[in-house]
Each structure stands twice: as C-alpha cells, then as structure tokens.
Amino acid sequence: MGATKTYIFSTKQNDLAKIAKVLAHPARVAILEYISKQDACICTDLVDIIGLSQPTISQHLNEIKKIGLLKGTFEGKNLCFCIDPERWKELQETFHLFFSNINRNCC
Amino acid sequence: MGATKTYIFSTKQNDLAKIAKVLAHPARVAILEYISKQDACICTDLVDIIGLSQPTISQHLNEIKKIGLLKGTFEGKNLCFCIDPERWKELQETFHLFFSNINRNCC
DNA sequence: ATTGTATATTGCAATATTACGATGATATAT
C-alpha cells in the first residue's frame, strides 16, 4: 500500500506523469523560468534568487536533470546549467499531444 | 520543514505547479484519457478499467475536480463525469505559454 | 599546500501522497 502502482499503466501514461511531476513544484518551475531568462549560461545564483537552501536547490536541479532537461558542464566549479532545447521540445510536444487528443464533446 | 514553501513563489508558478501535480500521477492521466474517449458521458467503469479500488479512484477524481477539470452531475446514482472544455483549454494554454516563453539559446 | 568558492551527498524531521477496507449516503429497481 502507499506506493503508486506504475505497472498498471502504460509507458506513455507513466512518462507523462513523470514529466508532470517535475513541473509539479513551484521551485522547479521557477528554476526553469530563471535559467531560461538568462541569455548566457548563468550558474547558481539560484539559492539567492529563489530563497531555498543550497542543498534543496541542488536536489531540485537533480530532479530536473533526471528527465534530461538540463545540459551543460556538470563538473567542478563554474557549473553551467542550461535547458536542453531538444528535450524541451519533446516535452512540449508530449503535453501538446495530450491536450489535443482529448475529445471535449460531452454533456 | 517538509512542506512546500508556496509563499516564496508567484501565483503563476504555484498555479502551474498545482495543475502539473494533477497530471503527475498515471492514474489521473489514464482517467482523463478514458473520459475523453467516451463520446457520451460514461460513469465509473473506471474501477474495472483502471484497476484501482473504488475509494482510490474516487480520490483521484476529486483531485481532478479540484482544479475544475470535471463537469457534470455529481449527485446520487449515475454520476456523470466529463471534462470541462473551457477549463481544459485554459490548462492547455497555460502549458503552451510555459513551454513557449522559454529562451532556448544557451550553451 | 592552503584557502575560498561552488556544488553534491548524507541523514533526518516534517509533511504529503497513495492505496484500500470499512462504513455511510443516496438513488433506483424489485
């Protein structure tokens, strides 16, 4: 009990849910918005700007990274987080399809 | 500790997160897909089709209802759950905007 | 080598979510 029964659902359904889960926290939405606003690759002022502790930000970034949305240099100092445009487009398309394939003629 | 610090974020960010949270479970994705496939308003065969218990389905439906996505008769027998097309369009637009407003020129 | 800066990891407490059995409520059919 308690755990999501993923095996009951299709891969597509689980995938959409997984992506949505990443967007399901305002901090991650804010992080994505902020990163996207930067013209150049800006490293983590996120702690100051968002107002959560460094470990917490790091965790959120990791969730975003897990679904392949972050690209850049991930070693040492001067990390460089930026959005992977290919993956971004994929997600955009995933949501677009989901919202389009709904038949709204009802009641 | 432990609770999301919603007060740190903007209304828009919180709203998007809230909507995404509803889509962040495969059962709710499946429910929405199923309801949308029905031409007429079909009541809850969801328990059989999805494979979760009736109380669990009921809870998930409630989450979907909370963000205004369900419309219909909610009393007595022969309930009638269907998607509110207006609200659906709003959510679609919300995601569309989010995915469009991202500057992907980076790295 | 040492110090400073940037990020990751660990461990843990608080809270939220998921799932279901039991029970309750309401409507329809017999």
Add this chain to the structure above:
DNA sequence: ATATATCATCGTAATATTGCAATATACAAT
C-alpha cells in the same frame, strides 16, 4: 420496505516528497 448499485468519506498503513544542517568533494587562485 428491501435490496442493489454507485459514489463519498473516514481511518489508517505504506511510501514519497520537501527542506535543511552538517559534511564532503572539486576546482581555482594564491
């Protein structure tokens, strides 16, 4: 009236998420 079918609610157990302090790691500059 009684039975049945449909859904909601309550209580509770299992699990997941959120957040941070403490600590570790990695590199750059001195």
